Amino acid sequence: MDKRVLNNYVQAFVPDKEDLAVLVSMAKGPDRSMAEFSRVCKVKGPSTFSRIVNELIDKPVSDELLFAIAKNAYDSNEVTLDMLMRANGKIPKEEMAGGGPTSDNRKLFRTQSEKIKIIKDTLVQHYLNNGHSVMIHPDIKFSEKVPKSKYGLAIPSDFSIHVQGIDPLFWNFIVDFTDLNGVSLKSAKFDAGKLMAESIKRYSSLFLRDAWEPESLKDFKNTIIFTEEKAFAVFRILMMDAKCNSCISAMYIDDSEQYIENEFYLNH
Numbered sequence: 001m002d003k004r005v006l007n008n009y010v011q012a013f014v015p016d017k018e019d020l021a022v023l024v025s026m027a028k029g030p031d032r033s034m035a036e037f038s039r040v041c042k043v044k045g046p047s048t049f050s051r052i053v054n055e056l057i058d059k060p061v062s063d064e065l066l067f068a069i070a071k072n073a074y075d076s077n078e079v080t081l082d083m084l085m086r087a088n089g090k091i092p093k094e095e096m097a098g099g100g101p102t103s104d105n106r107k108l109f110r111t112q113s114e115k116i117k118i119i120k121d122t123l124v125q126h127y128l129n130n131g132h133s134v135m136i137h138p139d140i141k142f143s144e145k146v147p148k149s150k151y152g153l154a155i156p157s158d159f160s161i162h163v164q165g166i167d168p169l170f171w172n173f174i175v176d177f178t179d180l181n182g183v184s185l186k187s188a189k190f191d192a193g194k195l196m197a198e199s200i201k202r203y204s205s206l207f208l209r210d211a212w213e214p215e216s217l218k219d220f221k222n223t224i225i226f227t228e229e230k231a232f233a234v235f236r237i238l239m240m241d242a243k244c245n246s247c248i249s250a251m252y253i254d255d256s257e258q259y260i261e262n263e264f265y266l267n268h
Contacts, residue, residue: 001071001081006063009090017055019087022113022158024052029074030156030205033143041068060088078112087113115255116158116175119225122258123161123173133164145170147216153209155222156202168247169219174203176224178231192238199224199235206248214245221247223263227255232262242266 028037034046034053043049043065051057066088070081085091124134137145142160160172176199183195193200206222226232232252239250244266251263 012091013089015089019113027073027079030154040072135162153205168221171221180230192234217246224250
């Protein structure tokens with residue numbers, strides 16, 4: 001990745017604090033603490049990232065810091081420099097020269113972080129409408145509440161909430177971005193393992209922890225969220241006979257209507 005690409009961007013908007021918070025958490029990944037990620041990015045201390053994750057910034061983040069985050073991201077396909085720059089309010093010069101983002105370019109702005117925001121808003125609104133008080137836990141705080149694994153098994157997390165009056169105490173969410181559009185359901189069912197391989201790989205540490213250290217998950221519910229109905233159906237088929245020792249579920253949310261359509265629990 002060439003640092004000179006930073007010169008191609010100009011400030012067009014104020015930063016989207018929530019998008020930046022989500023992207024930094026995703027870039028850190030499930031296996032590193034914020035302190036470890038800060039060292040990898042050559043930031044003096046985790047307080048810089050803590051301010052971003054807790055949405056406490058009041059001005060754009062430096063281009064150099066965003067470059068370091070993108071360069072050291074847990075998954076370079078999941079968090080790119082372009083995503084970070086746009087979340088920071090910057091767009092390529094050619095877009096600005098044309099009078100700003102076009103309607104086609106705006107479609108590209110719906111990044112994974114934006115989808116996570118929609119999902120989070122949908123869940124929170126659902127429980128507020130049902131009379132519950134909801135507390136959202138930023139990644140840096142949630143990770144502190146998870147007991148340390150003897151085997152170094154980190155729990156993947158896109159965000160977590162605590163819903164008053166509903167157990168377990170903490171509810172952790174992992175968003176699945178599997179895209180099975182264009183794949184027939186019959187083919188998807190037949191090739192379920194292959195099509196969901198990347199997702200299962202991401203969740204492997206959760207399932208191993210459930211098998212080896214279930215006591216460490218007794219205060220947690222872990223839910224994998226799908227926004228594509230076909231992927232949700234294929235995952236359900238794939239996990240139909242899975243045996244779990246803790247509370248793990250999969251949920252389908254219609255992110256266009258912002259509505260919880262379905263949820264099933266893995267057998268436990």
